[in-house]
Amino acid sequence: SQTIHQWPATLVQPVGSPLSLECTVEGTSNPNLYWYRQAAGRGLQLLFYSVGIGQISSEVPQNLSASRPQDRQFILSSKKLLLSDSGFYLCAWRETGELFFGEGSRLTVL
Amino acid sequence: AQSVTQLDSQVPVFEEAPVELRCNYSSSVSVYLFWYVQYPNQGLQLLLKYLSGSTLVKGINGFEAEFNKSQTSFHLRKPSVHISDTAEYFCAVRSAPGSARQLTFGSGTQLTVLP
Incomplete structure (x- = not known):
């Protein structure tokens, strides 16, 4: 069966520091992958999606980037x-x- | 483009009581509809979905939802809730057939089941 893993689960970072959140999928090949952000009291916002290696589409302009190595x-x-x-x-x-x-990654920027 | 409105941000209910979580959508084309549940600090899990066919859809954990095209609604119901049903519930819509990246989520409803 397919599984999806994210890490880290929780992260506290100062303003101006770099970020790297990782997601891996097991049990499938060439999946379509997505990054969403959920702000407090709001629904999910699609940030990026990828249909294959090196193929990234951004849904909203922002301070973040995505890669699919x-x-x-x-x-x-x-x-x-x-x-x-x-x-x-x-x-x-x-x-x-x-x-x-x-399972999600909770990021707090201080 | 489509949009989703979850009319109640918080719904408190006593254990073993029935519950209805409301969801209305707007779209100019045919839609697929989904309900997801999110337990604290976890990802989203699919509860049920409507793609076509019967308008009454049954999902996991005893939940069901009814697609009402004339009222553009997809309300989620459970006849008797348990403490373990406490979670946030998200309604989502996308155009049919459409693409998964076009999935639009509501702002969520926090269901709190009280003993």
């Missing part, structure tokens, strides 16, 4: 974090039109 690896990054980057970040993969989510 391997088929089943999706990385969310920032060179300099802002306070507004705080939130709960969710990675997801798609199968037959449904999205399956990872």
Whole structure:
């Protein structure tokens, strides 16, 4: 069966520091992968999606970037974090039109 | 483009009581509809989905939802809730057939089940 892993689960970073959140999927090949952000009291906002290695589409302009160095690896990054980057970040993969989510990474920027 | 409105941000209910979480959507095309549940500090888990066919959809954990096209609603119901149902619930919509990246989420409803 397919599984999706995210790490770290929790991260506290100072403003201006870099960020790297990693997501890996097991049990499938060439998945469509997604990064969402969930701010407190709000729904999920799609940040990036990828249909294959090196293929990244950004949905909204922001301080973040994404990369897909391997088929089943999706990385969310920032060179300099802002306070507004705080939130709960969710990675997801798609199968037959449904999205399956990872456990999430909670980022607090101080 | 489509949008989703979850009318209640918080719903407190006593254990074993029935509950309804409301969801309305707007779209100019046919839609697929979803309900997800999120337990504290966890990812989202699919509860149920409507793609086509019967408008009454049954999901996991005893939940069900009814698609009402004329009222553009997809309300989630459970006849008797448990403490373990305490979680945040998200309604989502995307155009049919559409793409998963077009999935639009509501702002969520926090269901709190009281003993």
